[in-house]
Amino acid sequence: MLKVGSRGSDVTRLQQTLARAGYNPGGTDGIFGANTKAAVVRYQRAHGLAADGIVGNNTGSKLFKTRNDDFWDGKPDGVGGTPGSFPVNGSNRQKLDYATNLARQMGLRITSTTGGKHAPGSYHYKGRAIDVAGSPSKMAEYYRRLAGTRPTELFYDPQGGIKNGRPIGAIGGHRDHVHIAY
Template identity: 75%
Template sequence: MLNVGTRGSDVTRTQKALAKAGFNPGAADGIYGKQTQQAVKAFQKKHGLTQDGIVGNNTGRALFNSRNQDLWDGKPDGVKPGGNVPGNFPVNGSNRQKLDFAANLARQMGLTITSTTGGQHTPGSYHYKGRAIDVAGSPSKMAAFYDRLAGSKPTELFYDPRGGIKHGNNIGAIGGHRDHVHVAY
């Protein structure tokens, strides 16, 4: 939990996320002061959270899962394929670290990893290179998983009901990915 008087790198990270989300916390100096508290309260108000100025679980989750909300695709159903970068995603990590993060996220969301390397995939595909996984579960969980990873700049991300991303470009559904989500880094 972060509140007035807290200092350190978590405060700096929070201040930068608030600024990126359009709220002015003042300088990203690692000191949780009154201006940071006011920015947190404004963020909480906009997101329907308790306006206490404290960054706890709910506020932190909302803040760090909403950093890239500028990538709406304009679809009337509210699908957000370019959306959120999940919290603690290794943005500057290796492809292996990013894929491990995706696998752990899938497990935390109650999804099952159905394929890693080899299997019934095209020879030379990212599966054979050890850079892809497929995950399955309920349609709503698969959609949430897709949405969470869409903003993480995957090499490939396919789930037919949501669409497809290849090398950062929305390419639409490609077929064959209705019962699972495919992600590669």
């Protein structure tokens, strides 16, 4: 069982797994603190588990087995089907495929890939970005799940913005969709 106050390599693995699954634990320092608990609670809510922030048998088996069953095999996951682990060492294309599959799994619509009108030099024109739309609560969850994946760009005005892995706040023009680029 892992909970606030737990420390060590098991917590580090938990933090890495949460981050790869799209739930930002605030770092991988091996200390189960408030940020890790918040990430666990988000994961539990998204997967119909008791949202108590404690990694016991139910949460642990679902997180480590279902989401990341081949986490340690060294191969990028989440490409082509239902997202598994985020492909941390994968190409930008593999990361964007993960984001696309996650959006579809969550019932969100892909509203723009390379088409549409975007700012000059946009990552859309380079095939590295998508826009996704749906209910505000689903878009907020999608934003939160991808925030820990160190995207090149992630914008959703009600939640804020991330550029090159760093929070920059809302930039405007992204209230009705989430923009993600790797």
